[in-house]
Amino acid sequence: MTATLVAKNVAGGFAHRTLFEALDLTVAPGDVVGVVGANGAGKSTLLRILAGDLEPLEGSVSVAPADAFVGWLPQEHERIPGETVADYIARRTGCAAATRSMEEAAEALANPGVTQDDPSDIYAAALDHWLATGAADLDERLPAVLADLGFDPDAVPPYSTPMTALSGGQAARVGLAALLLSRFDIVLLDEPTNDLDLDGLTRLERFVRDLRGGVVLVSHDREFLARSVTHVLELDLAQNTTTVFGGGYDSYLEEREVARRHRREQYEEFAEKKADLVARARVQREWSSHGVRNAIRKAPDNDKIRRRAATESSEKQAQKVRQMESRIARLEEVEEPRKEWTLQFTIGAAPRSSAVVATLDNAVVRQGDFVLGPVSLQVNAGERIGITGSNGAGKSTLLRLLLGRRPPDEGRASLGANVAIGEIDQARSEFTGPGRLLDRFEERVPTWPTADVRTLLAKFGLRADHVERAVDDLSPGERTRAGMALLQARGTNVLVLDEPTNHLDLPAIEQLEQALDRYEGALLLVTHDRRMVRNVRVDRSWRVHGGRVVEE
Structure with a gap:
């Protein structure tokens, strides 16, 4: 349809x-x-x-x-405890709700008199909707789509894997499967x-x-x-304002820039013209006042002559003032473009670490059927490394191994001396839980006065109503900006970013790219943002694939 x-x-x-x-x-x-x-x-x-x-x-x-x-897929993959992959897809495609509605309609059809409406009409509408959602053959279509997205068809049926057991990348692929299977x-x-x-x-x-x-x-x-x-x-x-731009995204960027420049030029032209007229009106008033005083001072000592001279001069100048004020009033008002709030972001620096930041020597990690390794790598001070790979390849596992968060099952992993790690991980785990944002942030910068913490968070768009909220009640973008504020507050010489552009708006992404360009410490960057890959300078590129790490 x-x-x-x-x-x-x-x-x-x-x-x-x-x-x-x-x-x-x-x-x-x-x-x-x-x-x-x-x-x-x-x-x-x-x-x-x-x-x-x-x-x-x-x-x-x-x-x-x-x-x-109409199908709406929200920003976050809501993972309900106990919900399986198949249940999740049925819910996201609208098939589960359509099935419930049809079952309720069938129940009403079997028990007439429960509702005043014709139960056969209700059932017919529910059946049509059930068929339109694709619920009738969802179970048949599901295996092929999941297998095509990399899920093992022998391991999943009857797709009973809990959604809560999946990584962020795996959950994203299940969300994509729901979209591909939908009939919106x-x-x-x-x-x-x-x-x-x-x-x-x-x-x-x-x-x-x-x-x-x-x-x-x-x-x-x-x-x-x-x-x-x-x-x-x-x-x-x-x-x-709300504005619809025709054409694609790149065309929009050009049109927006032209429109903003025109708005600024129109306002400046209006402001300059108004300021000139106001200044001229002020001069006319001053002349009017001086003219009256001069006429009185130069006129003979005769009250009648002085009054006539003062009146003539005053009326003449007042007419000029009124004309100028009329010109000001006829000016078409142009509102000054409001200055947009922009994030100003820098990454705090820590003293230099040891020459070798992290080393892996034939390190192996086993997680169920997944094996990463053996991996032998070295990260040196100041190196900038981009890490790519498909979802589930082990990129986040590699980061945890390098940072000492996950000991290897075989081999050796070591972290250098004086390493100060700053991190935004994929789950934004620094800022999760029921506590207030203000309290959570102060725990991580205990020497900072509360007023300074509030001021810093406000610079990242997190104001009074945000800092008093529970961290879990913040949006993903707000939690990411809190993580960026923490990077600015605490010095770091090893920066680890795992999908940092998720949930950030476009100006914040551009600020992050600029901050990374100025940053001088070691950098480990995992991203699938193709423009960020092009914009951020790296010295080395690692690709994680099939449990191995390949330098490209």
Whole structure:
């Protein structure tokens, strides 16, 4: 089924704060709309509104036809304890909910009188929806898709592996499988590229490109946006505007830059003209005042003559002042563009470590059926190493081994002297749990006064309402920025970044790249962000594949 989604005059946010308003958007079959904006601009909120999960503060959202199947895949892979891979996919594709609705309709059909509506009509609608979701043959389609994504078909049936037992990369591949198995008419995707390897990104791009229905997606992966979107919707929090740009992502960047320059030039031209008129009006007033005093001083000592001279001079100058003020009033007001909040990020430096940072000598790690090694590597002070590999290849295991977090089952691993490690890991584990963000941060910088901690976090966009919140209640992007703030607060000479661009907005990613360019310590960088791979300078490249580490 082809379907169209229309949002008219939509405002979104919360009772205490409106994030965006007056948003108009039409998503027709074949449209791929990329939603961009700073963290906190309301991108995920917009997707929830379009999905019908959240009511807009104003406006309306409609789909045509009315029974179109709108699928929304949230940003994080919610892992429910006890839920298996198969259960997770059934839930994410909407098949589980459609099956429940059909079973309830069948129950009503078997027990007439429970509802006032015609149970046969309810059952027919539920059956149609169940078939439309692909629930009828999901179990038959599931094995081939999972096998194609690298899951062992002999190890998984009946796909009883708990989702909580999977790594971030494996969970991302299961999420991709759910997307590939879905039968949505309109697809809403929130950060679908997170944790996907290059193969997964290629499959995702092909899926989005081949869809006949419309797509609205939120992503901070610049290369994915450039390859996939046909339109860009910008939520500009600073200017409080929503703008749809035709064309792809690179075209949007050019148009946005031109539009911003024009807005600044228009304001500067208006401000200069207004300042000139105001100055001239002030001069006219001064002349008027001086003219009256001069007329009185030079006139003969006659009250009547003095009054006439003062009146004539005053009226003449006052008329000029009124004319100038009228010209000022007729000026078309141009609002000054608001300055956008930008993250200013630096990486704190620690004294230099020993010449050799870390060494692996025939190290082997065994995790169930997975074996990494034997690996023999050496990381030297100041070396910059990029690490790539498919999901589940063992990149994160290699990092834990190098950093002494996981002892080898065979061989030897050693860490150098005076090594000060700064890390943003894939799970953002520095900032998880029920405690307040402020408390968690102070535990990691115990010598810092509370006021200084608050000031630093505010520079990363984490203000009073954030620091008082439980860490688990923060968004993934907010937790990542807290991790970046910690890197700035604590000195490091060995920086370890595992998928650092996940959940970061585009300005923050660019700031991170600039900070990495200035950083002088050792760097271990794991990323599937293709533009970051090109933009960040590295001395060596390691590829993890088949339990081995190959230098490229």
